[in-house]
């Protein structure tokens with residue numbers, strides 16, 4: 693595929709649909725990835741019809757190395773100007789009681805796929821002297837969390853990896869941004885196993901606005917929303933152990 697593309701993972705639902713929408717509004721041709729082929733097809737049809745862009749879909753399970761291998765190879769050989777590493781999920785509950793396969797997939801999707809896809813696009817971006825890599829992290833990146841220990845750890849990885857890469861690529865023309873949303877109105881919490889928690893949620897459009905503003909300002913990371921910024925910052929003021937032990941209270945699993 694020779695014309696330049698934007699790639700959005702997790703584009704069948706939630707934030708990914710909104711990232712795809714914003715990129716289509718900007719005139720980008722799109723490659724959309726997720727597992728749900730039907731939902732991806734609907735999103736793609738809608739964007740083609742309303743924005744006149746070319747949209748390709750890839751129904752892939754990015755949570756396993758085998759599932760994503762062909763897709764990563766394809767992306768390595770594609771001219772990508774923007775990569776949005778958005779696919780991710782959480783598991784709410786005691787680590788010892790979580791399904792072992794689910795835990796392994798959570799790490800592999802949230803951290804592994806994101807790293808492999810970043811590696812696939814970054815070399816050509818540096819060679820061209822331009823490009824953007826957006827890695828969706830979370831406010832949970834700023835604290836350890838009992839009851840969501842794996843998720844918070846993977847999002848901490850995403851933040852540290854992204855800011856490190858931002859610094860490494862600072863003079864290359866390639867932008868790297870970690871986006872840290874707080875609770876946002878998508879199917880995320882339902883998929884995590886508990887939709888009753890943290891009901892005060894921001895709209896996906898606000899996260900997308902924060903992303904593109906921070907990208908334009910060449911920032912290494914952005915926390916979406918004033919309240920979430922306060923929560924992220926206040927974690928610096930309390931012991932890690934305190935913040936980690938508080939989490940089950942507001943996740944209502946204590």
Ligand SMILES: NC(=O)c1ccc[n+]([C@@H]2O[C@H](COP(=O)([O-])OP(=O)(O)OC[C@H]3O[C@@H](n4cnc5c(N)ncnc54)[C@H](OP(=O)(O)O)[C@@H]3O)[C@@H](O)[C@H]2O)c1
Pocket residue numbers: 701702703704705706707708725726727728729731752753754755756778779780781782801828829830831872873874875876877878879880881883
């Ligand atoms: N919503 C929040 O409150 C919140 C807060 C902080 C951070 N985030 C982060 O924001 C990102 C987007 O989440 P969301 O809120 O939009 O959640 P969502 O509505 O559950 O959407 C998740 C997306 O990821 C895809 N996905 C899940 N597992 C996948 C797999 N194995 N392979 C490929 N794609 C997969 C899903 O598609 P399929 O099911 O079709 O595969 C879906 O498109 C995630 O990284 C999440 O951690 C969300």
